[in-house]
Amino acid sequence: MAMSVPAxxxxxxxxxxxxARIWRAIRSNRKATVGTFLLLIFILVSAFPGAIARxxxxxxxxAPNMGFTTAHxxxxxxxxxxxxxxxxxxxxxVLEIALVVGVLTTVVAMLIGVAAAYLxxxxxxSLNVLTDVLLVIPLFPLLIIIAAYAHGAxxxxxxxxxxxxxxxxxxxxxxxQALTLRSRDFLEAARVRGERKIYIxxxxxxxxxxxxxxxxxxxxxxxxxxxxxxxxxxxxxxPNTVSWxxxxxxxxxxxxxENGQVMWALAPGICIALLGTAFALxxxxxxxxxxxxxxxVRKPKRKAVRSVPSA
Numbered sequence: 001m002a003m004s005v006p007a008x009x010x011x012x013x014x015x016x017x018x019x020a021r022i023w024r025a026i027r028s029n030r031k032a033t034v035g036t037f038l039l040l041i042f043i044l045v046s047a048f049p050g051a052i053a054r055x056x057x058x059x060x061x062x063a064p065n066m067g068f069t070t071a072h073x074x075x076x077x078x079x080x081x082x083x084x085x086x087x088x089x090x091x092x093x094v095l096e097i098a099l100v101v102g103v104l105t106t107v108v109a110m111l112i113g114v115a116a117a118y119l120x121x122x123x124x125x126s127l128n129v130l131t132d133v134l135l136v137i138p139l140f141p142l143l144i145i146i147a148a149y150a151h152g153a154x155x156x157x158x159x160x161x162x163x164x165x166x167x168x169x170x171x172x173x174x175x176x177q178a179l180t181l182r183s184r185d186f187l188e189a190a191r192v193r194g195e196r197k198i199y200i201x202x203x204x205x206x207x208x209x210x211x212x213x214x215x216x217x218x219x220x221x222x223x224x225x226x227x228x229x230x231x232x233x234x235x236x237x238x239p240n241t242v243s244w245x246x247x248x249x250x251x252x253x254x255x256x257x258e259n260g261q262v263m264w265a266l267a268p269g270i271c272i273a274l275l276g277t278a279f280a281l282x283x284x285x286x287x288x289x290x291x292x293x294x295x296x297v298r299k300p301k302r303k304a305v306r307s308v309p310s311a
Contacts, residue, residue, distance in 0.1 A: 035281030042275055046092040053085040057242045065261055074263045077247075078254040086247050087267050093155060093243040094275065097228045101162045102221030109167040109220075110213060113174035114201050118182060127171075134168035143227055147236035154238045158228045166223060170216045177209050211286055218283040222276055229272050244268035 027033060045052060055072075059081060066076040074083035116127035146161045147153035153161070181187065190200045206213070231237055232245025239246060247268040251257075256264035 029285045031281040032285030035278045035285060038274055038278035039282070042091055042095060042271075042278070045088055046095050049088045049092065053082070053088040055082040055085040057081060057086040057089040059085075065259065074267055075261070077250060077261065077264050078256070078259070079250070083247075083263060083267060086242060087244070087271060090243045090247060090268065091271070093241055094225060094229065094245075094272070097155060097158055097162075098221040098224045098275070098279070100159050101166070101224035101228075102217045104159070104163040105167045105220040105224075106170060106213060106217040108163065109170035109216065110174055110206060111201075112167065113171035114178045114205055114209075116171075117175045117178035118201055118205060119197065128175075131168045131171050131175075134165060135172065137165075139165055140227060140230065143231060144234075144236065147231050152238050153231055153236055155241060158231065158237070162224050162227055166220060166227075170220060173216065174209065174212065177212055178205055181205055181208060215283050215286045218279045218286065222279040222283070225272060225276055225279070244272050 060079050062072070062076045062080045062082065064076060064078050064080045066072055068075055072082050072084065074087065077083055077086070112127050112131070116124045116131075142165055143161055146165075147157065150157045150161075187200060187204055190204050195204075228237075229243070229245035229248070232241075232243055233248045233252070235249055237243065237246055237249070239249075245268075248265060251261070251265040251268075254261070254264075256262070
């Protein structure tokens with residue numbers, strides 16, 4: 001007489017254990033350690049700007065084009081504003097766009113890509129057409145058109161436009177990964193149990209792609225920094241927003257490099273490069289953590305050989 005055996009569900013790791021495992025992986029990877037350190041510095045700067053910069057970034061009561069002083073660590077710009085305060089207070093705007101766009105873009109790409117792979121049929125074909133259209137259109141020219149049409153891209157406009165246009169590449173990656181999971185035993189067990197498709201996608205499929213999702217978030221955050229700062233640099237951002245891109249725009253308008261105001265253009269550029277480096281290092285590190293084939297090969301330590309005295 002045949003007996004039905006209930007399908008076993010994969011055991012879920014406790015949240016604390018998962019966080020501890022990620023923290024151990026970050027500490028064991030040099031790229032992850034450096035990237036985390038840089039990112040924490042920028043987060044602290046954006047969280048407590050008033051404790052770091054004494055002046056307001058919009059205060060223009062100082063002499064213009066001042067050099068290095070103890071009161072103005074980076075001098076002042078051509079408008080009489082403290083450059084150090086502008087760099088410090090501009091950190092929050094850049095981080096806000098990077099983190100929000102990174103999360104929203106990854107969530108949209110995750111739902112569309114995984115749903116297309118799992119549902120298949122007409123759903124897969126329709127979502128693939130939408131993804132292919134966005135992949136063909138050059139992203140930055142499209143963002144220029146949207147920002148120009150909006151007559152000054154505010155932070156909300158930048159977040160919305162980059163999110164709605166930047167999810168396609170990540171969706172294609174997640175779809176390819178999800179296609180390899182469709183015939184796995186734990187998904188078949190979920191179907192036999194009668195679970196709904198949305199439950200299988202969100203609870204069963206997506207958690208198995210954690211490393212790829214984290215890497216996709218870091219990539220999207222990096223591109224959000226570059227796109228938003230580039231739009232602000234060419235004058236399509238909100239001039240009332242204190243950001244590294246608007247600071248570069250002011251330096252370009254006032255010919256800072258030609259007038260000897262090197263730090264006006266150099267300081268925000270270095271900050272953009274360092275923050276982008278932090279996200280890039282974390283991205284490479286999570287690729288190595290998730291894929292052992294990408295980890296660098298370390299030479300084993302040589303053990304000292306003791307000489308045996310002859311009899």
